[in-house]
Structure formats: structure tokens, C-alpha cells
Amino acid sequence: MNVSWTARSRLLGARRRTRFGMAFLLALIAVVLLVDLGADANGSEAARCARFAADAQDRRAEPVVGSGDRVVVLGDSWSAGLGLDDPADAWPSRLAGRVSVDAFSGSGFSRLASPCAGACFAQRAPRAVSGGADLVVVEGGLNDVDQPVAALRAGFTRVMRALEAPRVVVVGPASAPARAAGARRVDEVLAAMASRYDAAYVSTLDLDLAYLDDGLHLTARGHRELGDYVAQQLAALASGAHTPTPL
Structure with missing residues (x-):
């Protein structure tokens, strides 16, 4: 045993x-x-x-074309023209003036909207306006939909402090199908922050734009639609008749 x-x-x-x-x-x-x-x-x-x-x-x-005021666009992949055959055809090309673009795909107001170093708007703002600017158009928000409101507000504040321009216009996020759920919250925060800093705000939330199959980026037609709408709002602001009504 x-x-x-x-x-x-x-x-x-x-x-x-x-x-x-x-x-x-x-x-x-x-x-x-x-x-x-x-x-x-x-x-x-x-x-x-x-x-x-x-x-x-x-x-x-890219060479600066056009004439008139120096317009600087600070933005994300929409301003970069991601997905277009020719990025130079992105929506800023529809604006009047001498337009230059500082755009980084995936970036936003929030510091952590993008994992890429130095990509957020505030970090790029000094470089964007280093050549001078009569008007700065800050476009974005779709990459901030998953960021805390506090981070979005802090990022907006840093951008405004970094910019040295007599006029700043903020163009908020449209309701891109892939991120429509969070776009409205970002739109509300950006509108409130723009008011706090006396910056004009252009909401694009209700625009019916044409998107690529990813439901996030614009087609060439979508860029034309957005660019023409923003150009219309900038002209209205210049004349004192700003009426941000969707197309």
C-alpha cells in the first residue's frame, strides 16, 4: 500500500x-x-x-495665391484635403484672400485628440501665424468627440492665447456620419468658448455635405460645399451681417 x-x-x-x-x-x-x-x-x-x-x-x-487679406487656416484632415486626388482642392481653396494652410490630419483642440507629437492646434498656432495674418480660421472638432469637455475647453484657451491675429473665426464640426453622435456636444462647447473669447463662430452642424465611404472625410463636392459656405459666412462677418444659416 x-x-x-x-x-x-x-x-x-x-x-x-x-x-x-x-x-x-x-x-x-x-x-x-x-x-x-x-x-x-x-x-x-x-x-x-x-x-x-x-x-x-x-x-x-504650397504657394500662397490670391490677393487681399492674409488668411491663415489652422485645421485637421478636412483642411489637409485627406482623401482628395489633389489636397490643394480642399475647402480653404474656396476662400477669398491670400490663403495659407497649416493642417494636420487627426488633430484637434484637445492635446490628446491626436497621438502624434506636436499635432494639436495650440502647438501649431505660433508657426501658422509666424508670417502674419489678418484673419485666422480655426477649423476642427471632429477629432475631439471622444475627449473630455475640460480638455476641449483647455485646448481652445491655449489656441486663443497662442494666436496673434486681429480676427479669429472658429469653424466647428459638421455632422459626419461616423462621428455625428459627439459632434453636437463639441459644437456647443466651441460656440460657448468662442463667445467667451470674442471670436466669431460658424456652426456647420446642420450642413448636408457629401462624404466619402468612410463617413468621415469629404468628397470633392463636399469640400466645395463647405468652402463656399464658410466663404459666405466670412463675407457676412466682414459686412456685419453674419447669419450662420446652413446651405
Whole structure:
């Protein structure tokens, strides 16, 4: 009996060690996979940020055309023309004046709207107006839909403090299908903050724009619609007859 019991105990111990070893091996494999996935995600994110930075540089390098007031557009992927065959056809091209664009895809008012370093509006604002500006148009908000209200307000404040321009107009987010649920909240916050800082606010929430299949970015027609609407509102502001009525 003692021999049989000892053998059985040894067998059970061996089984436990085998199970423990298998569990340890599976856990180790899981950790390795997670590390690999994290590395892939970080690599993809870094590549995306690098691509957006290159696109932003290309937009800033475009020659300034037109005549009249110096107009600086500070914005996100809509101002960058992401998804267009020619980014130069993005909505700012419909504005009057000598228009220059500082746009970074995925960026917003909030510091963490984009994971890319130096992308938020406030960090780019000094560079955007370094050549002077009679009017600054700040366009964005769709990348802030998942950010806390406090972060959005703080980001707006930093932008206004960083800008040195006699006139600032803020163009809020439209109801892009992919982010319509959060756009209204952002619109309300931006409108209130613009009023606090005596900046004009143009709401685009109710515009019926044409979108790409991703439900987030505009088609060429959508850019024309948005650009013409903003140009109309800027003209109304200049004449003192600002009436932000959707198309």
C-alpha cells in the first residue's frame, strides 16, 4: 500500500508540474504575442504620424495665391484635403484672400485628440501665424468627440492665447456620419468658448455635405460645399451681417 501510494503521489505531482509548465508556456506565448501586437500598433501609429506630418509639410509649402487679406487656416484632415486626388482642392481653396494652410490630419483642440507629437492646434498656432495674418480660421472638432469637455475647453484657451491675429473665426464640426453622435456636444462647447473669447463662430452642424465611404472625410463636392459656405459666412462677418444659416 505504501509503495502504491508513493507511486500515485509521484504521478500526481508529475501531472501538476506538467500542467503548471503548460500554463506557464501558454502565458509566456500570450505575453510575446501582446508585445508583438503592441510593437506593430506602435509602428503603425508612428508611420501614420510620419505620413500626416509629411502631408502637413506639403500643405504649408504650397504657394500662397490670391490677393487681399492674409488668411491663415489652422485645421485637421478636412483642411489637409485627406482623401482628395489633389489636397490643394480642399475647402480653404474656396476662400477669398491670400490663403495659407497649416493642417494636420487627426488633430484637434484637445492635446490628446491626436497621438502624434506636436499635432494639436495650440502647438501649431505660433508657426501658422509666424508670417502674419489678418484673419485666422480655426477649423476642427471632429477629432475631439471622444475627449473630455475640460480638455476641449483647455485646448481652445491655449489656441486663443497662442494666436496673434486681429480676427479669429472658429469653424466647428459638421455632422459626419461616423462621428455625428459627439459632434453636437463639441459644437456647443466651441460656440460657448468662442463667445467667451470674442471670436466669431460658424456652426456647420446642420450642413448636408457629401462624404466619402468612410463617413468621415469629404468628397470633392463636399469640400466645395463647405468652402463656399464658410466663404459666405466670412463675407457676412466682414459686412456685419453674419447669419450662420446652413446651405
